[in-house]
Amino acid sequence: MIFKPELSSIVSLMKLASIRNDKSDKPIIRFLIMFRHIFEVVLTIGTAISCYVAGWKNNIGLVMFYSIIGTIACVQSIYFLYNYETGKLIFHDLKMLMKIQELDRTQDMLHNETDFTWKWIQMYSFNLIAFMILYSSSPILVEFILFILKIEVAPFLPPLPLNGFIVGTERHTILYFCVCFASIYWSVSGMLAAIGNQSVPAIYLSYHSLGITVLLEKMKKLKRKIDLRSMHFRDTVDEKVAVRELIHLIQEHKLLLRLTHNINLYCGFPLAVQNIMISGCVCLLAYAFLTEINTDISAMLVNAFCLVLMFLIAGIPCILGQRVETLSYQLCDGLYDLPWYKQSPHLRKYLNMALRQANKGMKIHYHGRSPLNHNTLINILNTSYSYFMVLQSSL
Template identity: 20%
Template sequence: MPLVEASNGQKADEMGAQQLRELELDRKRLLDTHEALSYHWRVWELTGLIRPSGMARLRYLLRAITLNVLVTLLFPLTLLARLILTRNMQELCENLTITITDIAANFKFINVFLVRRHLDRIRELLQVLDRRVLSVQHPEELLALRQAVGTARRSFRIFAGIFVVGTLLSCIRVAIAKERQLLYPAWFAVDWLSSDLAYVCICCYQLFGLIVQAVQDCANDSYPPAYLCVLTGHMRALELRVRRLGYPGHPDCPSRCRIVQLELHDCIEDFIHIIQLHATIQQILSIACLAQFLCTATVQCTVAMHFLYVADSHDLSAMMLSSVFFLAVTLEVFIICYFGDRMRSQSEQLCDAFYACNWLDQSPRFRRLLIFTLMRSQRTFCIYAGGYIAVTLETFEQVIRSTYSVFTLLLRAK
């Protein structure tokens, strides 16, 4: 009997330890702000930018090189060759819209490859900030970060929906065409008009390349707002924590003052991590945002020319496809600028939070630390495309105004 009781007690201890481990794992799963980038990370693994864990290096290199030579390199070259050989204005505008968008997307894809080491650094900083929030366990902070993660993931799904619509329109256009045509105007060194086998092979290649490029574009266009959204969420969590400093006030309790001072130290450490996170995000988004601004302005003007001069009223599928491109590039810039503007506003609210804490009842050392922190927090956080153009809603408004000005000039010229 004692042996049975000892055995049962041991099993109970093991079950208790297992439950504790499960609870700890559940607690960690409660908050992982890097989950906002889970879709993007998976796409980068599939397209060869990041080696998946557990995959052999040789296999990874073989897959990455093959995929990117066939799609990232050759696909835009076929579009560019066709653009050079185009002799009519309608095809020129249509091809130019597609080619510019594809080249800009590949440029952003290469930029992700060049800054991939910074992605690991961002992941480390997010884990540090997550641990702090989990240690505090304040429901408002947890809610703010969960909402940020959810918003970032929704932005990816929005872009995915746009690219799915564009791909389906291309397929429908080929299916209902009276004559043979490709998914996208491209040049191939074979006579696909008279060869069934060549036509099927080219269509299969274009469909494969289109799907891969759409997946790449979806990740490349949605990771800037995702990072900005997560950064804004951590700023919001820190703002809530700073506003609570010193409340409720106990000026006659020295131990309470020491605790509040330690809490301020923790807030300052998190503020430093947020500054580092912002600087790293600035490095990876600077070129990507600049490329997006240039692509948007060019594509909008090209689509306007297509509508004004050479749009065939009977080719509704071409008009719809151009409209999807116009909507996509406009929405890409709007979402980036929207989240950039939110981040800037949140940094101002974080500065206000340092003023709003109960510093009057605290020690002189607390006030000195607060003054130094206030001096830095007054510098507004902002992302600059190319190091010069602020990623804000004001910039989006300027882009739209510039496009409208060009559109007006084209309309008068007509």
């Protein structure tokens, strides 16, 4: 297991996502962090230039995969860096919520809501690291070792992020190996950041949906209690118990609404940018895959791998966001199903308060744009298909 499937792992993933360790007042540390981000942004722009130098059609799929992954990683990492404190607030609120709901949460609930996310994180991390080692780094390292051993071999470099510059540089020179190792550094740094960027929102969303699921179960228990008891009279023992339980539900629901707001602040913009850029990347990878079916089998397989990975990167957050949205609607419906007509005016006041909170809903979005749900996923696929048809007809 690359990461332990528990909430505490989120701290390590947050540091990986924002490319930082802890907040430091030392100017040199802050400078090095920002230099790393700027270096990645420059290399991402360099990839676009490299794409032109190496030949647009020859490397369109893989170069766009690297540039999209790199661009998303850069934008998300810089955003997560400046919103690191918001991420810590989400983590502390989730810890508080899990502690409050510990007695009401079963192992089945925990497994059903979080197991899928942790499996996705492990699979994504393993595949990205394996791709980075076997495809991005190994050929350059092998060629460097063979050069040291003075063994002459034909060039076998794959279309790496800076391959356009590598191709135009004389082999076995200082500049040549500098560009090669800069390419390795860019791919390693970008892909490690990408692991954190994809993992953090997924974990937040899965534990958020777990909190809503536990709250739904508590509300069902309260409904059964109200159905079994007569609460027509104020200040009875039964009514006081019901009021106390309802107040606890309202407090937990407030905490969930605060979590939704902070998750939108922390993840809304990076995921919105990701959805926009993935539309183009899926189109280009699909085009490269189809054009290489009968020409280059190895390039076709790598493009197919990248295409599947891009589908998953686009789909998993939308599926988890849809889960949160659906559960929030179920929560609202459950509150309306409570037999309010049996309650005294005192208890109805708290029910009315809970209903007004529930009507707000819980959606993950960026200022109302690009919400994480099935509709957004369908829009991404439709946009990619439209781009693909335009590209196919024009080239």
